[in-house]
Amino acid sequence: MSETMTAAAPDLFDKFDEIIQIRENLLASGVEDPFSLVMEKVLSPTRAICNGRDTILLGTYNYMGMTFDPDVIAAGKEALDEFGAGTTGSRVLNGTYQGHREVEDALREFYGMDHAMVFSTGYQANLGIISTIAGKGDYIVLDIDSHASIWDGCAMGKAEVVPFKHNDIEAMEKRLKRIPAGAGILVVLEGVYSMLGDVAPLKEMVAIAKKYGAMVLVDEAHSMGFIGEHGRGVAEELGVLDDVDFVIGTFSKSVGTVGGFCVSNHPKFEIMRLVCRPYVFTASLPPSVVATAATSVRKLMHAGNKRAHLWENSRRLHSGLTAMGFTLGTREPQSAIVAVIMPDLQKGASMWEALLHEGLYVNLARPPATPANMTLLRCSLCAEHSSEEVETILGMFERAGKAVGII
Amino acid sequence: MDRAEVDSRIRTIIEPFNKKSVEINDSTSFAGDLEFDSLTVMDFVAAIEDEFDIIISMNQQAEIETYGQLVDAVTGMQGK
Numbered sequence: 141m142s143e144t145m146t147a148a149a150p151d152l153f154d155k156f157d158e159i160i161q162i163r164e165n166l167l168a169s170g171v172e173d174p175f176s177l178v179m180e181k182v183l184s185p186t187r188a189i190c191n192g193r194d195t196i197l198l199g200t201y202n203y204m205g206m207t208f209d210p211d212v213i214a215a216g217k218e219a220l221d222e223f224g225a226g227t228t229g230s231r232v233l234n235g236t237y238q239g240h241r242e243v244e245d246a247l248r249e250f251y252g253m254d255h256a257m258v259f260s261t262g263y264q265a266n267l268g269i270i271s272t273i274a275g276k277g278d279y280i281v282l283d284i285d286s287h288a289s290i291w292d293g294c295a296m297g298k299a300e301v302v303p304f305k306h307n308d309i310e311a312m313e314k315r316l317k318r319i320p321a322g323a324g325i326l327v328v329l330e331g332v333y334s335m336l337g338d339v340a341p342l343k344e345m346v347a348i349a350k351k352y353g354a355m356v357l358v359d360e361a362h363s364m365g366f367i368g369e370h371g372r373g374v375a376e377e378l379g380v381l382d383d384v385d386f387v388i389g390t391f392s393k394s395v396g397t398v399g400g401f402c403v404s405n406h407p408k409f410e411i412m413r414l415v416c417r418p419y420v421f422t423a424s425l426p427p428s429v430v431a432t433a434a435t436s437v438r439k440l441m442h443a444g445n446k447r448a449h450l451w452e453n454s455r456r457l458h459s460g461l462t463a464m465g466f467t468l469g470t471r472e473p474q475s476a477i478v479a480v481i482m483p484d485l486q487k488g489a490s491m492w493e494a495l496l497h498e499g500l501y502v503n504l505a506r507p508p509a510t511p512a513n514m515t516l517l518r519c520s521l522c523a524e525h526s527s528e529e530v531e532t533i534l535g536m537f538e539r540a541g542k543a544v545g546i547i
Numbered sequence: 548m549d550r551a552e553v554d555s556r557i558r559t560i561i562e563p564f565n566k567k568s569v570e571i572n573d574s575t576s577f578a579g580d581l582e583f584d585s586l587t588v589m590d591f592v593a594a595i596e597d598e599f600d601i602i603i604s605m606n607q608q609a610e611i612e613t614y615g616q617l618v619d620a621v622t623g624m625q626g627k
Contacts, residue, residue: 284589300604303589311593318602512586
């Protein structure tokens with residue numbers, strides 16, 4: 141009996157056979173593995189030694205180049221000396237240090253909001269807030285191209301999940317209209333969608349959500365520090381930040397370190413610290429990390445010139461690549477992400493490798509992370525890329541694109 | 548609306564999504580027989596939601612694997 145049962149049980153890893161096969165086929169073609177790149181040395185926010193080559197970084201989300209800011213680094217070193225390497229504890233037990241309070245103060249000031257709660261990663265911020273506030277019997281209405289952390293928050297919370305077509309205002313309203321009276325509703329949107337770098341029509345969407353009595357959560361991970369007059373994101377830029385109930389953000393992009401957060405004006409928001417499991421049941425960020433984040437967030441309040449230069453870089457890369465004949469994710473530059481659409485995974489991997497040999501790192505994004513099963517070479521610009529560097533990057537794209545036969 | 552009418556309306560809606568003209572009966576599965584990927588599912592569900600003015604949440608979709616189950620679910624929602 142026990143013998144036959146053992147024989148009948150499948151290997152739990154069998155479910156990964158298809159993806160294993162795709163990966164083996166790709167590597168068998170001789171291409172350098174796009175998913176095991178190592179940066180042996182990081183020279184600046186825009187340069188590193190990657191797989192032994194001096195490389196321009198164009199795929200790091202390090203939008204504002206804060207990773208090597210001297211004030212940020214000094215703050216981190218000081219905290220490391222004074223508070224040690226880690227907290228070894230949850231925020232609600234022994235893991236709240238002076239620095240955690242200070243970074244939450246900085247965030248409240250940055251957004252002009254009453255409450256700020258810092259998580260150990262951006263993923264956990266979405267996972268925690270969404271799963272905690274939208275529970276059984278509530279409805280979550282969200283864009284189909286939402287980030288994995290949003291989907292995982294939905295799954296964990298057991299609310300009814302109702303997706304709508306990407307950035308489709310009418311599709312969103314139709315779904316809101318049909319939700320049974322009396323049900324709690326959370327609408328989840330992103331300011332910038334990271335795969336194509338396109339922006340959500342938040343002005344219209346937030347107004348419609350409010351019309352149906354929904355609470356609104358906007359993930360501004362890819363817009364913080366860069367979009368909006370004060371760098372508060374797309375909701376600020378489009379004038380609807382006051383109607384957004386929860387803004388989710390991250391320290392791992394413009395802020396230049398790691399961590400996630402939620403800011404809100406909800407009068408009962410502080411209770412989240414006791415009921416949000418991904419906040420409670422994990423160790424808090426190390427003192428050096430919160431110190432670098434607080435310093436960086438405060439500097440980003442006054443980074444208007446850097447924001448202007450980053451826009452310049454994004455526009456130049458977008459227009460240059462368009463002129464060469466590449467197909468891009470958006471017709472005009474909408475963010476600091478410029479996504480180059482590849483014909484297929486094989487060509488995309490060849491192009492990625494050709495660029496790496498030229499000395500340029502971009503992200504190769506492939507299904508299932510991408511919308512419509514596209515293969516993308518995703519470029520994210522940095523305020524520290526010089527105008528000359530952007531011209532160098534364009535030259536690399538032109539040579540690689542011709543060598544691979546894409547343009 | 549009775550089950551037969553729901554069935555005939557869904558049959559019309561499914562036609563453009565049934566790329567390989569698979570013969571459809573109650574046991575036809577969306578993933579296996581019709582080979583619907585996630586994007587096709589989204590568009591197909593949206594078309595049904597619009598036709599019947601209902602919501603089929605992803606939680607409910609997870610319980611629906613075959614054509615017959617879909618017709619039953621939509622018929623049930625019509626009664627409410």
